Amino acid sequence: MEALENYIDGKLVPPGDGRYLDNINPATGQVYGQIPRSGQADLDAAVTAAEQARAGWQATPAEQRAALMERIADLIDRNLELLAAAESEDNGKPIALARSLDIPRAASNFRFFAHAITQFASESHAMGEAAINYTLRDPIGVVGCISPWNLPLYLFTWKIAPALAAGNCVIAKPSEVTPKTAYLLSQLCIEAGLPAGVLNILHGLGGEIGNAIVTHPGVKAISFTGGTATGAQIAAQAAPKFKKLSLELGGKNPSLVFADCDLDKTVAGVARAAFANQGQICLCGSRIYVERSIYPEFRERLLERVTALRVGDPLSDVDQGALVSEAHMGKVLGAIETARAEGGKILCGGERLVPDGRCAQGYFVAPTLIEGLPLACETNQREIFGPVATLQPFDTEEDAIGMANGTDYGLAASVWTENLRRSHRVARQLDFGIVWVNCWLQRDLRTPFGGMKNSGVGREGGLEALRFFTEPKNVCINY
Numbered sequence: 072m073e074a075l076e077n078y079i080d081g082k083l084v085p086p087g088d089g090r091y092l093d094n095i096n097p098a099t100g101q102v103y104g105q106i107p108r109s110g111q112a113d114l115d116a117a118v119t120a121a122e123q124a125r126a127g128w129q130a131t132p133a134e135q136r137a138a139l140m141e142r143i144a145d146l147i148d149r150n151l152e153l154l155a156a157a158e159s160e161d162n163g164k165p166i167a168l169a170r171s172l173d174i175p176r177a178a179s180n181f182r183f184f185a186h187a188i189t190q191f192a193s194e195s196h197a198m199g200e201a202a203i204n205y206t207l208r209d210p211i212g213v214v215g216c217i218s219p220w221n222l223p224l225y226l227f228t229w230k231i232a233p234a235l236a237a238g239n240c241v242i243a244k245p246s247e248v249t250p251k252t253a254y255l256l257s258q259l260c261i262e263a264g265l266p267a268g269v270l271n272i273l274h275g276l277g278g279e280i281g282n283a284i285v286t287h288p289g290v291k292a293i294s295f296t297g298g299t300a301t302g303a304q305i306a307a308q309a310a311p312k313f314k315k316l317s318l319e320l321g322g323k324n325p326s327l328v329f330a331d332c333d334l335d336k337t338v339a340g341v342a343r344a345a346f347a348n349q350g351q352i353c354l355c356g357s358r359i360y361v362e363r364s365i366y367p368e369f370r371e372r373l374l375e376r377v378t379a380l381r382v383g384d385p386l387s388d389v390d391q392g393a394l395v396s397e398a399h400m401g402k403v404l405g406a407i408e409t410a411r412a413e414g415g416k417i418l419c420g421g422e423r424l425v426p427d428g429r430c431a432q433g434y435f436v437a438p439t440l441i442e443g444l445p446l447a448c449e450t451n452q453r454e455i456f457g458p459v460a461t462l463q464p465f466d467t468e469e470d471a472i473g474m475a476n477g478t479d480y481g482l483a484a485s486v487w488t489e490n491l492r493r494s495h496r497v498a499r500q501l502d503f504g505i506v507w508v509n510c511w512l513q514r515d516l517r518t519p520f521g522g523m524k525n526s527g528v529g530r531e532g533g534l535e536a537l538r539f540f541t542e543p544k545n546v547c548i549n550y
């Protein structure tokens with residue numbers, strides 16, 4: 072059985088104390104590999120390597136850093152099939168999705184920030200004839216990047232790429248649930264000739280090695296994507312040490328469907344927003360609000376579309392694969408039970424699915440639509456992060472906005488209308504970091520990405536990410 076290794080000081084190495092965790096294929100329920108259960112000694116070695124590499128990497132001209140990152144992007148492209156298969160095996164997602172979304176986006180992340188750093192400029196502020204200020208933006212030093220399991224390589228590289236581009240050395244930890252593509256990335260970094268110690272990848276448990284990264288005095292900033300509860304723990308640990316923090320957390324995102332929408336486009340878009348990646352994307356639209364006059368027709372057409380989704384072996388031609396783990400499947404099924412207990416009517420799904428053949432022990436849940444629940448209930452307030460969405464009618468634009476804004480989260484919303492004025496008016500009043508109009512997950516990597524309220528602190532993407540990974544220093548020169 073394959074045992075993954077940590078990537079420390081440019082080399083692949085086993086964990087110092089020889090402890091491992093099982094890696095499980097969620098589509099089959101079978102253990103298929105071993106993951107290092109890293110500890111403090113592994114982290115200390117990684118931080119030492121990063122500190123040693125730091126001056127050299129910082130002094131490397133941006134063009135050379137960019138060229139190395141482009142080489143990594145090219146290697147990701149060249150290994151698309153290998154990486155897509157690994158992502159699907161680790162995560163349970165359809166291999167076609169990994170091939171079309173996850174892996175190409177990982178390459179784009181490296182390429183985008185390779186280009187961005189060559190265009191990154193800092194500010195200057197002239198004070199008339201008195202003085203001039205200019206701002207230097209140096210790398211922070213050694214930074215930590217911690218990512219979740221839902222879009223494994225996609226989100227891992229979304230953090231690592233800007234950190235490296237800006238001249239930092241990185242200690243990165245992928246989710247222990249989906250470690251394989253991060254391991255393959257370490258092999259590609261070696262092949263690309265990334266200098267030793269510039270990027271170090273440690274595997275293991277969040278509460279152990281993740282926590283150790285957050286608290287290590289040598290790690291000066293933390294970029295974290297994951298659950299809101301974990302984000303709160305990380306903030307509590309890092310804040311008293313005055314570490315710079317970027318937190319991308321959970322969501323409970325609304326899709327607002329107005330009677331003047333393009334119905335065909337909206338049914339397809341809202342279904343995709345709710346169920347893409349088995350509903351396991353922080354941006355998924357899990358609360359669907361529909362203007363009452365079209366509610367019956369929209370409901371019928373959405374139901375038709377959702378019940379037609381093909382769920383099964385991620386290696387075959389399906390729309391939905393497995394949920395990421397048995398524990399997560401249990402959580403999602405528990406949330407459906409809560410919805411039933413709260414009086415929700417299950418329109419479709421609502422149960423575990425057991426495919427024939429090699430996936431009979433896998434963790435599959437039927438795409439589930441629920442109606443009849445008020446805003447103030449657990450189902451409509453808590454993130455479920457699975458193939459479960461609720462449907463509610465609304466009467467006025469004001470009601471729709473009120474319901475959309477009525478949770479503790481504020482990550483992403485989508486608005487479906489052909490009325491231009493309405494789209495601007497509603498977008499302005501929504502308390503979300505991202506608002507999509509007549510689309511969902513249409514991404515431009517230059518735009519600020521992140522959430523308000525309990526969905527996070529700070530923004531990723533474009534210049535925001537490069538600013539996060541640099542320390543501004545203002546120099547004021549008197550004439």
Ligand code: NAD
Binds near residue numbers: 218220226277285299
């Ligand atoms: P999680 O919070 O359990 O874990 C995320 C990462 O943090 C993992 O690598 C984990 O090992 C690590 N971790 C756990 N405890 C830690 C600790 N105490 N200290 C340091 N690291 C720790 O989240 P998950 O279950 O992997 O991912 C699902 C969650 O991520 C959902 O809530 C989802 O909404 C959120 N998410 C947010 C975004 C976004 O951009 N806002 C994107 C994807 C996922």
